[in-house]
Amino acid sequence: MMDSRPPPVRIGTVQRSRAALSAVRRAATSLPGKLLGLTVGFVLLAEILIFLPSAAAFRTEWLQDRAQSAHLAAIAAENAAGAMPSEDMVMELLDGADVVAVGRVYGGVNELVLGGDVQGELVRADLTDTSLFESIRAACATLLAPRGRFINIWAMPETRPDERISVIVREEPLREALIAFSLRIAGLSIFISLVTGSLIYVSLLYLLVRPMRRLARAMTAFQEDPADPARNYIASARSDEIGDSERALAAMQADVQMAFRQREHLAALGGAVAKINHDLRNVLSSAQLISDRLAANSDARVAAMGARLVRAIDRGVRLCTETLEYGRSREREAEPVEVCLRDAADDAAGDAFAALGPVDWRNTIAADIRVSADPDHLHRIFLNLFRNSLQAMDSQPDACLRVSAREEDGRVVTEIHDIGPGIPARVRETLFQPFSVTGSSGGTGLGLSIARELARALGGDVSLARSNDSGSVFELALRRGASG
Structure with missing residues (x-):
């Protein structure tokens, strides 16, 4: 007994088919595949835009040829022997011109020269006054027209410019010729688009896609192990x-x-x-x-x-x-509250004087000015700024440290004045960098850096306002308190 079941599909064949489809899908969605598809699509779009006026021109030329042939047939009929050509001669002349009927208009009179009545739908085609848009629309209508229609051509003979000739032809031969012309144009367009797309694809593949792939692979490899010198990319000599x-x-x-x-x-x-x-x-x-x-x-x-x-x-x-403090991974998160600025400055100045010796202290900050700050951070900011000023005035018998404050655009700007020798110009560029030279004896190079870091954590900043031979002025900008 024969087995009627279909033969089993081999698993290997299915896997190969899936692998082939996956490869085609990857190729189509890759950058080169998209580039090739876009190139072919744009070339085809350009060909379509060119095809429409070309088809209209082909239709107009076909109709003009039929009108010219009909005009010559009419002249032959007029010159034939006898007053009236025979029916066989009329059919021979019409078949030779591939027309159904020929008429002419001169002096306002419409005269039938050859042919007879037409049974079917008649479409007018005036070749003496037709725009490009109308020609394109008529060519599209011819391609989509049903069978059995006729076209009434109105043209002006070259040999008789004072006359107009009316020619009736079957539309089916024109439709067939236009379809054949369209197929030739379509084949040529596809060939041109494929050749152009392939050339552009190969050119861009070597000029852009492959170098970009090398760059992408180099960045991926470097990301995996940035410390490996073997993964460094060697740049080419390209100048683009x-x-x-x-x-x-x-x-x-x-x-x-x-x-x-x-x-x-x-x-x-x-x-x-x-x-x-x-x-x-x-x-x-x-x-x-x-x-x-x-x-x-x-x-x-x-x-x-x-x-x-x-x-x-x-x-x-x-x-x-300070070195150990700066080496910490991060500062404690600030917890801003309203702080009396005058009291915070007096408290920090007391600690600074206890460590470095007292000077003439002048605190002119108004007692009602309050700022939004973390009390511990604000204390450290003032302490570092005051220490910096005291170190700058080291061994000066008339040393004086003065602080003042003003409100500016929703902030409180505190000025710390000293009467030290000033900060050299070469030092100012790196003044707030860790372990930089401060220009003062005994400076660690960390105080100003820590002060700025803490101030910025509070939404403010520390900067050098001015410095000269008569002293330096640092500014501390902080947010104003709600009731300040």
Whole structure:
């Protein structure tokens, strides 16, 4: 007994078919596939726009040829022997001209020359006065016209410009000729679009797509392991935008790898500094006990030397503390409340004077001015700014520190004035950078950087307003309190 079941489909054939479809789908949705599709589509669209006036011109030329042939047939009929041509001669002349009937108009009289009545729908085609739009519309109507229609052609003979000739032809031959013309144009358009699209595709593939793919692969590989020098992109010698992108990528990779190396060095340095700070603070603590005893000595000279030693050791301890504080991963989140600015400045000034010695203190901030700030952060900001000013006025007998405040655009701007020697121009560019040279003796290079960082965390800022031989002025801008 024969088995009527269909043969089983092989799994391998199905998998290959799916793989082929997947490959075609990927190729169609890739950048080269989209480029090829767009190129072919745009060329076809251009051909379609060109085809419409071409078809209209073909139809007009076909009708003109029939009108000219009919005119020649009419002239032959007029010159034939006898007063009236026979029916066979009329049919022979009409078939030779591929027309149904011929008439002419002269002197306002319409005269039938050849042919007879027409049974069917008649469409008028005036070749003496037709616009391009009307010709295109008529060509489209001919392509879509039903069978059995006739066209009444009105034209002006070249040999008799004072007459108009009326020719009736069947539309079916014109329709067939127009369809054949359209098929030729369609085939030629598809061939041109494929050749043009392929040429553009190959050109752009080598000029743009392949270099962009190399750039994309290089960026992906670099993202996986930025620290590997073997993944660096080697830029070509191209002078166009692709070459600029390659060189920019190579430069960016070099900068990123340098930053990685610097980060590694800084991490190692940070670990070493933390260890050194720990040991150094222990050493300074022992030295501070001895310096305190020297400062309390009954001998005035020894006591003066001890006091200076105490201040020097305090600077060393402060340098260690500030270095560790700056090395923290992040500051505590600010918790802004309304703070009396005058009291905050007095409190921070007291701590600064206790560490570095008193000076002439002038606080002219109004008692009712309040700012929105974290009290601890504001205290540290003022303390660092005051210490910076006191260090700038070190050993000046008439040292004076003055603070004032003004309201400006919803903010409170506090000015810290000192009468130090001013900040050199070469120092001002890096004044707020960590561990930069401050121009003052005993400066750590961290105070101003920490002050600005804390101020910006509160939505404000710290800046150097002016500096000259008569002193420097720093400005602290903070948000004004709601009741300030």
